[in-house]
Amino acid sequence: MPTVATKRQYSLAIWLFALGYFVSYVPYSGLSKAVTSGLLTSGRPVSVASIIPVASVSTAVTVVLFITVLGWWRYVSKRHVMGLNIALPKQQAFISGTGFAIIIITTTLAYSFSGVSIILALVLMRAGVLSMSPFIDWVYHRRVRWFSWAGLIISLVAVLISFAGTKDYRLTLAALLNLGAYLFGHALRIPSMTKVAKIPGKELARSYFVEEQSIAMPVLVLIPAILAVLASGSLAAQFRFGFAHLFDSSFAPFGWAIGFFYAALGIFLSFLYLDCRENTFCMPLFACSSLLSGIVASYLLMWFAHGPIPNSAQLVAALVIIAALIVLSPLHHLPLYIRQLREALSEERLKLVRLISTSTEATQSISAPQAECLITINFAPIREILRKH
Numbered sequence: 001m002p003t004v005a006t007k008r009q010y011s012l013a014i015w016l017f018a019l020g021y022f023v024s025y026v027p028y029s030g031l032s033k034a035v036t037s038g039l040l041t042s043g044r045p046v047s048v049a050s051i052i053p054v055a056s057v058s059t060a061v062t063v064v065l066f067i068t069v070l071g072w073w074r075y076v077s078k079r080h081v082m083g084l085n086i087a088l089p090k091q092q093a094f095i096s097g098t099g100f101a102i103i104i105i106t107t108t109l110a111y112s113f114s115g116v117s118i119i120l121a122l123v124l125m126r127a128g129v130l131s132m133s134p135f136i137d138w139v140y141h142r143r144v145r146w147f148s149w150a151g152l153i154i155s156l157v158a159v160l161i162s163f164a165g166t167k168d169y170r171l172t173l174a175a176l177l178n179l180g181a182y183l184f185g186h187a188l189r190i191p192s193m194t195k196v197a198k199i200p201g202k203e204l205a206r207s208y209f210v211e212e213q214s215i216a217m218p219v220l221v222l223i224p225a226i227l228a229v230l231a232s233g234s235l236a237a238q239f240r241f242g243f244a245h246l247f248d249s250s251f252a253p254f255g256w257a258i259g260f261f262y263a264a265l266g267i268f269l270s271f272l273y274l275d276c277r278e279n280t281f282c283m284p285l286f287a288c289s290s291l292l293s294g295i296v297a298s299y300l301l302m303w304f305a306h307g308p309i310p311n312s313a314q315l316v317a318a319l320v321i322i323a324a325l326i327v328l329s330p331l332h333h334l335p336l337y338i339r340q341l342r343e344a345l346s347e348e349r350l351k352l353v354r355l356i357s358t359s360t361e362a363t364q365s366i367s368a369p370q371a372e373c374l375i376t377i378n379f380a381p382i383r384e385i386l387r388k389h
Contacts, residue, residue, distance in 0.1 A: 012330070014285065017272040022289040024265035028258060030297035032108065035254045039305040048108055049235050051255040052224050053242030055108060058259025059266070060217035066267060067210055075207040076214060089211035092192040096208075097215025099188030100270075104220055104262060106182035110175075121175055122294065126287045127159045128183045132190070133283035140194050147327050148281040154324035155284040158291060161317040190279060198276050205274040212270070285328055288321045 031040075038045040067073060079088045089097070110121045130152060137144050197208040228239035246252060273282055295318045298310040 011275075014272055014275045014277065014282070015329070017268045017275070018285050018289045020268035021265050021272060021286070022293045024261050024268060025290060025293035026297050026300070028261035028265055029294050030300055031254055031258050031261070033297065034301055034305055035251065035258070039301065040254060041251060046251045046254070047238050049238035050242040050245075051251065051258060052105065052108055053228070053239060054246050054252050054255030055259035055262065056105070056220045056224060057246065058256045059104065059263040060221050060259075062260050062263035063213050063217055063267065066263070067213065072206055072210050075203070075210045077207070077211060089214055090196070092196045093208060093211035094215050096189045096192035097212040098219055099185040099192070100212060100216040100266070101219035101223060102181055102185035103189065104216075104266065105223060106178050106185065108258075108262075109178050110182070121179065122290075123159055123162045124179055125182050126290060127156065127163075128179070129186050130156055130159065130283055130287050132183070132186065133279040136190055136194055137278045137280050139191070142194070142198075142278045144278050144280045148278055148284070151284040151288075151324050151328040152280050154320060154327060155287050158317045158320040158324060159287070161313055161320060162291065164313060190273065193273055194279060197274055198279075200276050205271060208274060209267075209270050281328065284324060288324050288328075292318055292321050 032048070034040045035046050035051065036048055077088060077090055107125070110125065134144060134149075134152065193208070197204055224239045225243065227236050228243055230236075231239075242255075269286060272286060275282055295310065295314045298308075298314065302309055
């Protein structure tokens, strides 16, 4: 019985988003590590809290310019209020945007705590996000396919390997609170996306993205600004210093660059999350891209900025991450493709090579319906040339 060709249910564009996220996260994490450790500032480390204000402004400006240049403001929902059409994001976008702003700030803050292993903090962040993804799918009754479970398990193995390779396991109360806030941000963002936006269709994804960013970007700038004005202590003082030196040549250019690259990775990551696949697929893809980019950034800093040598556990984790990406990729369908190829060959619906020796056979091959052929070799023109000579 002939097979019926069907359109792919899931687009491969998610892999382009994952690649864009990886390419953007390498300079983001590399610059963050280099600036906070003094590798790019003449041995004078710059506190992340001082960079957050300029990085936040940079991220917000970049995202707003991105949406404006593409003309995507038209996707914002409008409501009729007192005779006027007012742009008003949906409730889920408001919740999700607030969560995204929390995620951005806490991700950058993870580099700022003294006496805390940065690798340990980032590994715990990824482990927490991976762990919540199947639970969210279960709550919203989304089917989780076998390779998503496999990718999740392998990703967690990579996280555990990175965890085992960490020599410093100290976590301060502030770092634990930051980790909790980071996971809380995902707990706000991912369920909101899953509830209303993780379905096929570019229009809905763009609409949700624009509405979410219209909330996230103002909140991203307002949170450190409010803390700088109302709070006390060293963290608030560093926020105030950062806002007062948005264009300071000694460190502000690095902050603007960090914010730009976070905007880029945030855009790619948003559309990766908005893919209609289950979260148990999307989260491991995000975690693998994130961990792998962090490892690549570590090696780049070692080669070009005399940074510390990454330990062997990071290399092993990278290999495990590559295995997870292979399982998640369309290559997991390879046994199916091989079986379909064998069936087509056995039923003579497909021939690997067809040899045509005469012009009559060539005419018949065009006019008569025959099995599909991968390679056709036509000797008829060669015979005609030899006959003339």
